[in-house]
Every structure is written in structure tokens, then in C-alpha cells.
Amino acid sequence: MKKSKVYFTDMRCTFNNNLLQKLERLIRKAGIETIDFDNKFTAIKLHFGEPGNLAFLRPNYAAVLAGVVKELGGRPFLTDCNTLYVGGRKNALDHIDAAYQNGFSPLSTGCHVIIADGLKGTDEALIPVEKGEYVKEAKIGRAVMDADILITLNHFKGHEATGFGGALKNIGMGCGSRAGKMEMHSAGKPFVYQKTCIGCGRCVEICAHDAPQIIDRLAAIDQNKCVGCGRCIGVCPKDAVQPAGDESFDILNKKIAEYSWAVLHGRPHFHVSLVVDVSPYCDCHSENDVPIVPDVGMFASFDPVALDMACVDAVNRQPVMAGSLLAEREHHHHDHFTNVTPETNWRVGLDHAVKLGLGTMDYELIEL
Structure with missing residues (x-):
């Protein structure tokens, strides 16, 4: 596969050339x-x-993207x-409140906010993953x-489970x-933290597999019946239903790549x-x-894999910020993200994304 083009501009400005321009x-x-x-619906995915x-990322950046899309005829x-x-x-509802609180409103960005998986996180499309090793049907x-x-508009930063969070993390x-x-x-599969359970039975009502049961006025989930759909998590009013959260970091990275493919x-x-406030x-x-x-x-590309790789390389060329967590860590590796969270291996996710055909880690950096 030939090198992908990744475009880059630094954060320096002049009197007649600001960051948004x-x-x-x-x-x-x-x-x-x-x-x-x-006239095409265009999702601008961000955090x-x-x-x-x-x-x-400040909403001003999202407004630039939305403005260009509208100028080009998109919605x-x-x-x-x-x-x-x-x-x-x-x-x-809480999600939109958070978006507005942080400045992402139609008045500031020029477009509306839609929470993609609905009111309780259960409005999903099931997408087959043709080459999936761990995911056969992604829930998007x-x-x-x-x-x-x-x-996608990505804030490139560290991450405690995946090493870093960039384009693939934002997508998958x-x-x-x-x-x-x-x-x-x-x-x-999910379980019930019974100290906060009130026995309301909403998890029982939502489940199509009769996995949750009310026993002695408290809910419990039959792990043999549970299929891991997570709907009970979304309806619990006390957040008593909890995910297992026990996947290995390497497999987590691979699943993210497979979801990105979907x-x-x-x-x-x-x-x-945007590699800022890392x-x-x-x-x-x-x-x-x-x-x-x-x-x-700021970096841009049609290839999310090359984009992530270019951002990693750019971060690793930077000096360590005094007073940061990275400055406190022992530097056993020539990689800032590995030094911050040595138990992670971000390369696994990029390697798997390449295997899936999402892009390449070989890139040509074009500086503006």
C-alpha cells in the first residue's frame, strides 16, 4: 500500500491568520x-x-468544519x-446538557447536536464485521x-487503556x-451492584432473555441467560447494573479497530x-x-490510521512538559504514551486496523 497523505499545520498565528483560518x-x-x-447528511463525530x-476541543473548531460542509452543500x-x-x-438529555454547557450549541457551531444512540443508549444499528476476529456484529x-x-474531529491525547486516544478511538x-x-x-457480562439496587424491575422488563431476576427485592442477572446486550445498564435508575470491564487492553484495541471498520x-x-492540551x-x-x-x-487526512500514526510521531518528538504526569514517570521507553501507561500497547490497535484494511501507518506529512 502506498503512503497516505497527512496534512499538518502548527499553532503559530499572525495578525491576519488565526487558528480557525x-x-x-x-x-x-x-x-x-x-x-x-x-444535500447529504454529514455526521461530525467529536467528544x-x-x-x-x-x-x-473548543466548539469554534467544530463550527469551522460545519461551515465548510454547509458551504459545500452538506447538512x-x-x-x-x-x-x-x-x-x-x-x-x-444529560449529554446534550453537557454539550451545551461546554459551548456546543446551534448558535455557536451552526448546526444541531444529535446523540446518536438515542435517549438511553439503546438506539443502535447492527453492522456485520466481515473480517472481525472479536466482533461479528458491531452495535453502532x-x-x-x-x-x-x-x-471526525479528534482531540489527540493519552488514554489509560488504549495508550492514546485519536481518530480510531473516537470512531470505534x-x-x-x-x-x-x-x-x-x-x-x-453485566452484574448488579446490589447495595444501590432498589428492586424496581426495569432491568427485568427490558430484557428479552429473562436474565435479570428479582430475588428478595433485589435484582440479579443470570449469567447463563445474559447475552451481554447492555440494555439493562441503560434503564437502571440507580446505576446499579454495571459492565464487567474486564477485557484485556490488547483485545480492547483490536475491538475498537473492528468497530471503526463497521x-x-x-x-x-x-x-x-488536534494535538493540543495533550x-x-x-x-x-x-x-x-x-x-x-x-x-x-492540527492534522487532517482521509486515512485515520496514518493520521493516528502521524500524531503519535509528532507527540514523541516533543519535550516532556515540566510538572506533568509524564515528567514524574520513569522513561524506560522512547515513547511518551508507553511511559505514561506502560501496561498499554497502542501499536496493537494500529496493526489490527491495517490488517482490516482501514489504512496504513506509512504516511507522507505535508506541512502547510
């Missing part, structure tokens, strides 16, 4: 205009930021799927799959419904990554730490 120039040079947007976290909307964990984005937020075109994990996220994170296969897609952990945390390296710049 640089981003627009970047995506046009990278070829976004070659996509036929004419709205967990309330309390301030490392998420953009901002989207993400609900979270598996308990937090500020577990259902669509329906609005993502209803879109004609997918654009981010577009999974609640059941999809549970499939990626878990080798096992999302991208057969339709136009384009990807933008926090050591995910934006799903309700806090963010000191960036581990200085801000690098």
Missing part, C-alpha cells in the same frame, strides 16, 4: 472538497467533554454516543449509520452504542486531529491533568 485552510488542502456533500474536564450535525460509565453523558449508534458521510469506541461499548470493554466501511469519511488520560474523566507535552498542531 488555519484549520479551514488545512482541511481544504487535505481534500475535503473532493467529497460530494450535496463534547465530560462536565468538569476542560481539555476537550452537518454534531454527534456522539452515550457513555457506558456513570457520569454526565449517560443519557441523551443509529444516527451515525444513518448519516451519508462521516467527519465513540460510535458504539451502550451495548457496543460494553462489548469492547468487557469479556464478561462505522467507516462503504461511505465517504474524513478526519481531523492530557495523559481520556476526556471522559471529569477532570484533566497538565498536558504531557507542548501543543503541536
